[in-house]
Amino acid sequence: MLKLSKLFIVSALLLILSPIHGIAANCLLFENFDDQVLDDRCEVYGHDWAKLSPPEYHLNAAGRNGGYAFSSGTVNEANMYWGADKMVTPWPTDEMYVSFWMRYPTFTKTAAMENIKIFYPHWNKASSYVHFSLASGDSVYYSASAKGKMMTTGNWIDCPNQTDGQWHQYEFYVKFSEGISRFWYDGALKVDDEFGTGVWTNEVFYISVPSVDGQTPIGTFSREVDDWEVWDGMPDAFALRPKSPAAPTAIALRILP
Numbered sequence: 001m002l003k004l005s006k007l008f009i010v011s012a013l014l015l016i017l018s019p020i021h022g023i024a025a026n027c028l029l030f031e032n033f034d035d036q037v038l039d040d041r042c043e044v045y046g047h048d049w050a051k052l053s054p055p056e057y058h059l060n061a062a063g064r065n066g067g068y069a070f071s072s073g074t075v076n077e078a079n080m081y082w083g084a085d086k087m088v089t090p091w092p093t094d095e096m097y098v099s100f101w102m103r104y105p106t107f108t109k110t111a112a113m114e115n116i117k118i119f120y121p122h123w124n125k126a127s128s129y130v131h132f133s134l135a136s137g138d139s140v141y142y143s144a145s146a147k148g149k150m151m152t153t154g155n156w157i158d159c160p161n162q163t164d165g166q167w168h169q170y171e172f173y174v175k176f177s178e179g180i181s182r183f184w185y186d187g188a189l190k191v192d193d194e195f196g197t198g199v200w201t202n203e204v205f206y207i208s209v210p211s212v213d214g215q216t217p218i219g220t221f222s223r224e225v226d227d228w229e230v231w232d233g234m235p236d237a238f239a240l241r242p243k244s245p246a247a248p249t250a251i252a253l254r255i256l257p
Ligand SMILES: [Ca+2]
Pocket: 032, 033, 034, 063, 064, 065, 066, 067, 068, 069, 226, 227
């Protein structure tokens, strides 16, 4: 009887946890740094693909919710790379979702366009990409390429308070077959592009989080990254969580009689 009850509870839980729609997305990589060991599929690079090791970067900075985080050390451009022979091949779906939290413990403005790259993944070898770069503490520059042809350039996106020392969330979504590129900053949708069918395929080459400083000389900053996730589709949790700061208007409309 006890066994049957347990079976019933487990079955009920599985039913509740099952996605209502179609096939759930899979998390391909999750690194919260709390064990102070970097996922062994990842390398850390600096300028011109210089391979780094501590103290050029660290895994002992305080994390976002306790635990630990990745941080730049003596090389402020230090960034994590997942790709080449360690990339999952073939990419299992037509979609890619990447989320991470980042903060700048130190930042001094040194250029009108800092060009400190935030997210710069490549596919179709290196000929296709989306490119997000910190232009200033309050703005991000965005461009995208499809097999060597620029799909969009000259986009300056309002992303306030990035360098205030606090944690901010960066989320990205790509649907290769339809040329869809989306970006959320702290939960607010900032980019929603659709370049059309056939411009991209799902041959993911590498994912860098964050990425190098494209400015010379290199800017004056330090960075920390925590809770890095890579999925092969939109996680169900994304749809369930409250959105900010765009949410209040919608909520206010809903509660009006
Ligand atoms: Ca952590």
